[in-house]
């Protein structure tokens with residue numbers, strides 16, 4: 001009997017012991033190739049000396065200083081580095097300890113922004129169905145998975161949900177990508193008008209949908225249309241890059257590839273690369289200026305914001321991600337992995353779609369390719385694939401087709417950026433065996 005409790009974690013799981021590049025080794029010495037970075041976290045593998053050194057150096061200097069009393073070199077330099085590399089205009093940084101915290105901060109900042117502007121009637125958010133933005137009550141309110149939300153209803157934040165941009169299942173026969181992108185983006189305008197534009201704070205979305213759909217990018221043009229609609233009604237665009245950000249898709253921020261800049265962005269996971277729990281919320285100078293002019297400060301805070309060890313780790317990770325070599329490597333390795341998956345599974349009768357960008361790739365499992373029919377959710381096929389993969393020494397991130405019953409089971413791949421050619425082969429072979 002273990003005193004530890006957690007929905008997924010129990011004493012029967014393998015006990016992770018050490019890390020070696022792209023592998024986690026359990027206490028029996030079995031090696032697991034990490035094909036998902038846990039949940040798109042471990043972008044630099046599990047034994048990076050530079051990141052370890054940066055954390056050790058901070059630990060030796062000072063482990064903690066409360067932000068109510070001090071700032072630190074580690075926090076200042078991380079914020080400056082992030083602002084320098086974020087899409088133009090996102091130059092104010094609020095550090096937090098993880099993804100849900102980043103989303104909570106974003107929701108509160110957006111609300112405070114309108115309060116400062118004398119618009120207290122703006123209380124609503126719009127997000128998308130089949131989305132996940134975190135498990136704290138505010139973030140859970142925004143997420144569009146009925147099965148996660150309903151047990152906790154009524155939720156804290158009034159959010160309604162529109163369709164995601166999900167080409168494989170959403171685009172109709174004969175419809176161009178462009179027309180599909182516009183049609184599905186226009187659902188946002190219809191929803192804003194239905195609610196009353198003066199009541200809406202913002203629209204929350206992932207540029208590339210991670211856990212809930214399995215690495216689904218929007219079609220070109222979708223987010224430009226979304227940006228236009230938000231601007232037309234004075235609504236904030238909040239992009240959740242907790243999973244898809246920090247180089248995962250080949251650019252530091254995934255939204256760079258959509259050619260738009262949000263008003264607020266959230267990042268986490270890859271920012272600490274698993275070496276420290278850390279995240280951040282970024283906002284435009286214009287939003288922060290409204291708050292400075294009003295109350296003077298963002299009415300928010302946690303004990304561990306800007307934790308020096310987390311800041312040091314994130315600074316070292318970000319330095320690597322912006323070295324001019326790592327992100328081109330993500331694109332090149334991502335293309336090779338996708339080609340390997342296409343070679344192996346392109347004609348597979350039960351793989352309906354292979355998608356994604358950079359090293360953020362997804363496979364959708366279907367009963368038949370032509371009809372795109374999902375497997376019966378009761379089969380819990382995704383869990384079986386995960387179990388078979390773990391048996392074979394491969395970690396992949398599974399999600400079920402149970403989310404509102406609108407898609408097949410899928411497997412998300414988000415391996416470390418240091419994945420080698422041999423490891424691509426090992427990944428594809430083991431995944432093929434598991435499937």
Ligand code: PMP
Nearest residue numbers: 098099100132133134240242243
């Ligand atoms: N947003 C997105 C898009 C996520 O994928 C996640 C985590 N899977 C979160 C927010 C929440 O992050 P955390 O688990 O670090 O709180």
